[in-house]
Amino acid sequence: MKKIYMIGIGLIGGSFAIDIKKHFPEVVIYGIDTNENHLNNAKELGVIDEKATLADLENADLVIVSIPVDVTVTLLPIILDKISENSLVIDAGSTKEAICKAVEHHPKRRNFLACHPIAGTEKSGPTAAISGLYVGKTNIICEVEKTTFKLQEKALNLFSTIGMRIRYMDPVSHDKHIAYVSHLSHISAFMLGKTVINKAKNERDIFDMAGSGFESTVRLAKSSPAMWTPIFKQNKENVIETLDAYINNLKRFKELMERDNFSEIFNEMENTNYIKQILNGIK
Amino acid sequence: MKKIYMIGIGLIGGSFAIDIKKHFPEVVIYGIDTNENHLNNAKELGVIDEKATLADLENADLVIVSIPVDVTVTLLPIILDKISENSLVIDAGSTKEAICKAVEHHPKRRNFLACHPIAGTEKSGPTAAISGLYVGKTNIICEVEKTTFKLQEKALNLFSTIGMRIRYMDPVSHDKHIAYVSHLSHISAFMLGKTVINKAKNERDIFDMAGSGFESTVRLAKSSPAMWTPIFKQNKENVIETLDAYINNLKRFKELMERDNFSEIFNEMENTNYIKQILNGIK
Structure with missing residues (x-):
């Protein structure tokens, strides 16, 4: 792989670019982004060596797409249209069902x-x-069997070189599970x-009391x-399911408090302390 | 101050003890804890120099109480009974109204x-x-006017030496505000x-997908x-108020999703991004 095109050079694409250059110094990284400032x-x-446009994609050995998932759905078929026969296209989207569906019948699906x-x-x-964003992190690959074996190998070599571990999953399960461990966390924080x-x-000065x-x-x-x-939007149904479950758990906690059932409040927290063991396994 | 008695030598009391010994090497730290293993x-x-019991408190120059807040409410009057006239007692509880109320008429309230x-x-x-847990952190002091001026001075000298900044607040406001910035965060995480x-x-393997x-x-x-x-339990009414507000915000987010109002979902998140500026101010 000599010529790598990054479509979207934000946190995710940019961090890929930095570590690819570190491990494969012969590679030239081309950046494509609608945001001229970012470029x-x-x-x-x-982070990138050269600026480029979609018209240059025919020269790409590898294209990494890390842009908002709605744009990926629209742009991915166009990207596949433009690349050459032996080129590999990878996305990095936080949803997988809509993206896989968008290219399921594309003649270059195997790329x-x-x-x-x-x-x-x-x-x-x-x-x-x-640099190092991906070291020790999990990369979930969906529908691996739909990609040409040689291009799978190229991708796996790249991921293992920058330190990622791989998990295989179907897109429907991916979207269902990721709603719980990622999408819900974002809504709960927001x-x-x-x-x-x-x-x-x-109430002024309230944030003065906030700690770590x-x-x-x-x-x-x-x-x-x-x-x-x-x-x-793309993961609407799964996310609504997680929100329902979360809201119900919060309501139950509130009701326990209203009924002064603090022994059960204690149990709720003690049972959830089990998260310690789980989190120790994440790192 | 020569003899400091720590009642409760967990994370909070222990971290106080470590930094007090660092900055005041002449001090002897006595530990009191119902948990013999902890002691x-x-x-x-x-973390402590000597083990002690409540019966020894008459020798204390300073007593730091960092135990569960329900035990503080019960024990604090007894501690005040035992200390000498010039001794200072400090607590570290996450609620303040019930604790202040428990000693409001105590003859040694000013200690x-x-x-x-x-x-x-x-x-x-x-x-x-x-060590260093308290560096740059806020210490909220309630009803400062009810403490003898000389003992206030001692406490402030200690806090400033270990790196804390001070905010003054009445106990009712403290409990109301802390429910939002601390107690609610714990429930949302649990x-x-x-x-x-x-x-x-x-769904097996779901945690395999969890990230930072x-x-x-x-x-x-x-x-x-x-x-x-x-x-x-002590902050029940304020905590229930925060839970109501939080649950309503989550419900509204869910309803916006159900109605496919994603432009408003965008606005909700964009407005909340304002938290960036606030968090930059916390550190």
């Missing part, structure tokens, strides 16, 4: 590998891109942030609405 | 300073105690953890139920 920043920061690298921060844009901001409008616990719990509320709105 | 651990770790250091981690016990654990019972975002949002669900149950 210029990425060039100045050395596409559907991926979701479980990595990121609450920041966005090329200035947020960092609504926590909203609740406290609303309160702070009437609040900061950790609300961190994801800094995330990009442009990225997250289409994720929630 | 022995604290001694072995050098007590009601404090809430906004610091901690999700860990507990003396092995979780760390219920997020519960929701995902419940789901994982039926989930980890951050759910971190507080590792917290101690023995510490948090009495906090929720």
Whole structure:
């Protein structure tokens, strides 16, 4: 692989670019982005070597698509139209069903590998891109059997070189499960942030009392609405299911408090402490 | 101050002990704890110099009480009974109204300073105690005017030496505001953890997909139920108010999704991004 085209050079694409250049110094990274500022920043920061456009994609050995998932659905078929026969296209979207569906009958379906690298921060844009973002992180690959074997190999070599571990999953299960462990966390953080901001409008100095616990719990509320709105839209039914479950658990907790059933409140928390063992396994 | 008695030598008390010894090497730290293991651990770790009992409190120059808030309410009057005329007692409880009320008519009320250091981690016990926990952190002091001026001075000197900044507040406002920025964060994390654990019972490997975002949002669900149950009990009405507001915001988000109003979903998130500026101010 000599020529890699990054479509979207924000946090996710930019961090891929940085580590690919580190491990494969012979590669030339071309950046494509509708945001001209991001493109210029990425060039100045050395995240990309050259600016490019979709018209150049025929030269690509590899195309990495890391843009909002609604744009991916529209653009992915066009990208596949433009690439050459031996080129590989990878996406990084947080939803997989709509994206896989968008290209299921495309003549170059076998040139596409559907991926979701479980990595990121609450920041966005090329200035947020960092080296090592993917080390030890999970990359979920969907419908691996639909990709040409040789191109699978290329992708796996790349992912293992930058330190990722691989899990295979079908797109429907991916979207169902990721709603719980990722999409719901974002909504819970956004609504926590909203609740406290609303309160702070009437009660001054409230944030002066906030500590590291609040900061950790609300961190994801800094995330990009442009990225997250289409994720929630594409994964609407699963996300609503998780919200229902979450709201019901909160209501039950509130009802236990109203009924002064604090021994059961204790049990609720003690049972959930089990998350310790689980989180120790994540790292 | 020569002899400091720590009642409760977990994360909060232990971290106070470590930094007090660092800055005041002449001080002898005595530990009192109902948990004999904690007491022995604290001694072995050098967090305390000597083990002690409540009967020894007459020798104390300073007593720091960092135990569950329900025990503080019961024990604080007894502690004040036992100390000498010039001794200072400080608490570290996450609620302030019930604690202040418990001693409002005590003849030694002026020997007590009601404090809430906004610091901690999700860990507990003396092995979780760390140096520097309080550096740059806020200590909320309630009803400062009810403490003898000389003892206020002693306390402020101690807090400033270990790096804390001070905010003054009445206990009612403290409990109202802290419900939003601390107590609610804990419930939101506990219920997020519960929701995902419940789901994982039926869907294996779900946690294999969890990343740093989930980890951050759910971190507080590792917290101690023995510490948090009495906090929720003492601050019941304020906590229920925050839960109502939070549940309503989550419901509204869900309804916007059900009605496919994703432009408003975008706005909800964009408005809450304002939390960035606020969090930058916390550190």
